[in-house]
Amino acid sequence: MARVEQIDLNQRRSLGGILVATASLYRSFPLLFALLALAVMAPYELAVLAITGYGPLRHAHEPAGIHWLLLLARASLITPLVSALHMQAVVAIGEGKRPRLGSVALSGVRVLPVVAAAEIMATIGITLGFIAFIIPGVFLTLRWAVVAQAASLEHEGWLAALRSSQHLTATHYRLVFALVLLVDLVAAAVHFGARLLPLGSTSGAVSVAVGIGIDTLIASLSALTLAVLYFDLRAYSDAARSTERMPRARV
Numbered sequence: 001m002a003r004v005e006q007i008d009l010n011q012r013r014s015l016g017g018i019l020v021a022t023a024s025l026y027r028s029f030p031l032l033f034a035l036l037a038l039a040v041m042a043p044y045e046l047a048v049l050a051i052t053g054y055g056p057l058r059h060a061h062e063p064a065g066i067h068w069l070l071l072l073a074r075a076s077l078i079t080p081l082v083s084a085l086h087m088q089a090v091v092a093i094g095e096g097k098r099p100r101l102g103s104v105a106l107s108g109v110r111v112l113p114v115v116a117a118a119e120i121m122a123t124i125g126i127t128l129g130f131i132a133f134i135i136p137g138v139f140l141t142l143r144w145a146v147v148a149q150a151a152s153l154e155h156e157g158w159l160a161a162l163r164s165s166q167h168l169t170a171t172h173y174r175l176v177f178a179l180v181l182l183v184d185l186v187a188a189a190v191h192f193g194a195r196l197l198p199l200g201s202t203s204g205a206v207s208v209a210v211g212i213g214i215d216t217l218i219a220s221l222s223a224l225t226l227a228v229l230y231f232d233l234r235a236y237s238d239a240a241r242s243t244e245r246m247p248r249a250r251v
Contacts (some may be wrong), residue, residue, distance in 0.1 A: 009094040009231040012239065015178050018232055022225045025093065028149035032099060036085040037220035038212075039105070044078050045212050055202040056211025057195050075123040078219075080115040084108040085147035086223035090231070091153065111151070117158035118151040122165075142176045145168055149230035177227070183225055187218045 013021060026033055045056050054064055084109035092099040122144040130137030144165045151161035169176050194214050199207040 007090070007091070007094055010238070011232075012235045013228075013232045015175060015182075018179060018225065019038050021184075021228045022096050022221065024063065025090065025224060025228070028222065029089070029093070029099065032089060032101060032104070033086065033220045033224060034216060035101060036104065036108075037082050037216045037223070040078055040081050040085070041216045041219055042192070042212050044073070045208070045215060049203060053203055055204070055208045056215050057199070058202045059192070062165055071147050076116050076120050077112075079223075080119045080148055080151075081108060082219050082223045083119075083226065084111050084115045084152045086220065087152040087227050087230075090227045091157060094231075101213075108152075111155070114155070114158055114161070115148050115151040118147045118161040119159055122147045122162060141180065142173050145169055145176045145180055146226055146230040146233065149227055153230075158208050168230070168237055172233055172236065176233075177230055179225065183222050186198060187222065190214055 007021060007025060011017075013165040027048075036106040048070065049055055055067075085104060088107040088111075094105065122140070126137050126140045126144065128137075129135075129140040135145045144162060146168060147161050147165040150168070154161065154164055191214065194210060197210070199210055201207060202211075202223060
């Protein structure tokens with residue numbers, strides 16, 4: 001199998017280092033990551049359009065019932081699958097392999113049940129946290145920021161994935177907060193800018209195509225960024241455990 005330039009998944013990175021690594025990965029395999037996200041986002045957005053009449057760039061908020069159904073769909077299938085697919089690709093690259101679309105897709109689908117379960121439970125907890133005066137929701141968002149990535153790679157069940165994410169993020173809340181906030185702000189800015197474009201009806205072909213393209217790019221970059229964050233946090237955790245195992249000098 002052809003070798004590719006590896007990314008060091010055991011390297012500890014700053015916020016800037018995570019962004020640089022994410023950009024480097026995407027630049028090296030743009031078609032792969034785009035197709036992995038598009039294969040999930042396009043059917044989802046087209047299904048939403050067919051059922052509700054809402055395009056990806058809709059301006060108005062949908063009714064509460066539809067909003068919660070869409071949130072459930074994203075939490076139970078869309079976000080977990082995109083995350084699982086990107087994690088499998090990053091692992092292959094980290095091993096110096098050239099990731100193949102078919103093998104990455106198969107690996108992602110295999111871990112989807114546990115990733116979906118972990119994401120659903122995290123979403124329920126975070127939602128209840130936001131209902132309880134917002135601050136608990138923010139805290140749980142940071143605590144479970146890499147739960148999908150942990151579930152995808154560690155293969156120990158959804159509950160273990162929640163605990164793993166909690167452990168990895170415990171002493172890095174500022175880094176996680178800055179990264180999550182940056183990703184969300186970029187996504188919001190891109191969506192806002194796209195809605196200002198004269199694309200006609202939000203359910204028209206041009207608007208839908210542009211919306212799917214934007215959602216695909218955002219979903220892909222977000223999943224890839226969190227994948228790099230997961231390995232960064234794990235590198236810090238491994239380094240801390242190594243330090244604890246070192247024998248103390250006698251005095």
